[in-house]
Amino acid sequence: MSGLPLDLSAVISTTLEGILYGFSIFMFGVTLHILRENSRRAGRETNYKMVSLSVALLIGSTVHMIIDFIRACRGLVLKRESYPGGPIAFFTQPSEWTFVAKNAVYTVQTLLGDGILIYRCYVVWQTWLVVAFPILLWFLSAASGVLAVHSVSVLPFGIGTVFLTSVRRWITAFFASTLATNFSVTILLAYKIWITDRRVARMRQDSLLPVVKVIADAGVLYSVTLAAVLGCFVRNSNGQYFILDLICPIISITFYMVIIRIGLAESQRSSEFGSGSGLNSGLGTAHRRTSFINGRGRAAGQRDQAVPMNRLPVQVHISKVCETDAATLENELEGDTGSETDRVRDQKTTGLEVHDVV
Template sequence: MSSADIGMPLDTATIMSTVLEGILYGFSVLMFIGTIWIFTYKKRMENVNQPVAVVAVLLFLLSTTHMVIEIIRVEDGLVKSRDTFPGGPAAFFADVKQKMYVTKSAVNLMQTLLGDGIVIYRCNVVWKSVRVIILPCMMWCAVAVCGSCKVYYLSQTPTSNAKSLFTDETGRWTAAFITLTFATNLFSSGLLAYRIWTIERRVSTVRTRKGIMPILRVLVDAAILYSVSNCSAIICFARSNNGLYVIGDMINPTISIAFYMVFIRIAINKDTQEFISTVCVGTGETDRGIPLHYPIQPLRTSSTAYKQDDTSS
C-alpha cells in the first residue's frame, strides 16, 4: 500500500487530530459546566439528579484523559523522540503498539460504551419494556467484545506499521468495532425517536401547549452528530486512509457533546421540564412515564364561574 493510498502522513494527521480534538474538547468542557450548573443550581444535594451528574462527570474525566494522552504522545513524537526514534516522528506515530496509544484506545472504548449505554437506557425508560432493548443490549455487548479484542491485538501487534490498523487481526476487530458502534447508536436512537414520535401523535389533538417535539428534535440532532462521526470513520477505514486517526480522536469529545446538548437544550425549554427525568435519565418521573394526555382547561366553565361570583358580590 503506497503512501498515496493511506492519505496524509501520520505526523500531520496526529497534529491535525490533536488540534481538532482540542477545539471540540473545549466545547465539551463548557457544556459540561453548563450541565452541572443546570442540575445543581439552587438545589440541595438530595435534590440533585445524581445519575446525570455521575454520567456527566465520567464523560468529562474520560474525554480529559483522552486529551491528556494525546498531548503527551504529540510531545513525545515531535519533541522528545524526534531525533532518536528510528524513522522520525512519522514512524513514531505509526507504532500502534505503544502503551500510550493502547491506553488511548481503551479510553475510547470505555467512553463509547458509556455513550451507547445511555441511549439504550433511555430506550428502556421510554418504552418501559425489556424486550425492546434485548437487541440493542446484544449489540452493546458485541461492541464491548470487539473493542476489547481491538485493544488487545493492538498491544500484541508484532510490527510498528500503521497499516496493521487496517489489516490482520487488528484491522478486522477495528472494522467490527466501528461498524457495530454505528449500528448500535443508530438503532437505539431510532427506537427512542419512534417512541417519542408516536406519543406526540397521540397527544397532538388534545394538548393545550407545546408538546414533546423539542425532545425528539434534540435527540435526533445528537444521534446525527454521533452517527456522522462514526460513518466518517467507516469510510476512512474502508479506504485505508489515515484520516481514521483524525476522526477517531474527534469522536471522544463528540460523545460528550452529544450527551450534554440533550440535557442543556431540554432544560432550557420550560415546556418540557417534566420530561427531562423520564426521557433523558429515567429518575423522578419513571413511575408515571411520559404522559399520554394533557389536561384541558375548561375555559368556558371558568368564565361562567367568575361571572356568577361577580353577580353574587
C-alpha cells in the same frame, strides 16, 4: 495506504481535539447548572446519576486528551531523533503504549456513551424487549473493542499496522456495531416520543416534537462521525487517525447537548408562565418532557392522559315532577282550605332528572 502524513495528522487532530475538549468543559458546566435548576423547579433532589455520568464522560475525554498530548510530544519532540524511522514511524506503530492507551480510553468512552443512550431508550419505552437488540449490539461492541485493543498491543515492532487482517476485522466490527447501536437507539427514541406526541396531541397545548429534533440532531452528529471514521478505515486511509481523536469529546458533547437544549427550552417556557396556574403548568410540562433525560418518570405512553375537569363548562338542569291524588284535587276544586301540611303529605315525588351539558 493513503491520506495525511501521520505526523501532520497528529498535530492537526490534537489541536482540534483540544478545541472540542475546551468546548465540552464549558458544556459540562452548563449541564450541571441545568440539572440543578430542573431539580429545583421540580421540587426534588438533584439527579446525581446524571451528574455522575457527566463527570465520567468528562474524565474520559480528559484522559484521552492528556494521552494525545503526551503522544504528540513524544513523537514530534522527545523521540524525534531516537525513534527508528522518525516521527512517521512512531505514529505508524500501533503497539506503542500511547496508541494502545488512547484506544483503550476511547473504547471505554464509547461503551459508556452507548450505554447511556440505551438506558434513555429503556426509560422512554419502559420495556427491555425494545432495547434487547441494542443491548446485544452493545455487548458486541464491548467484545470487539477489547479484542481490537489487545490485537493492537501484541503487534511486533516495526511490522505492525492497524490495517493488518488480524487487527482490521476487530476494529471494523467495533466501529460497525457502535454505529448500529447509536442509529437504532436514536430511531427508537425519536419514534416513541413522536407517537406519544400524536396520541396526546388533543389533550395538551405543547408538543414533544422539539425533543425529537434534539435527539435526532445529537444522533446524526455522532452517527456521521462514526460513519466517517469507518469509511476511512475500510479504505485504508490515515484520515481515520484524524477523525478518531475527535470522537471522544464529541461523545461528551452529544450527551451534554441533549440536556442543555431541552433544559434551556423548558426554562424559557417556564418564564413565559411567570405567575398563577400557568407557572405550575409550565413546570409540570418541563418535568414530563425531561424525565427521560434524568432517568425518572413513567412510560411515555402513560403521560398526560388526564384532562383537567375543573376547566370544562358544565350546566346542570334539575326538573321536579309531582303527582297529586284525586281527593286533594277534588278538595281544591271545591274550595277546600285544608292545612298546608295535608297538601304536602298528599303530594308524591315521582322523578328527578339531571342533565349535564358540556
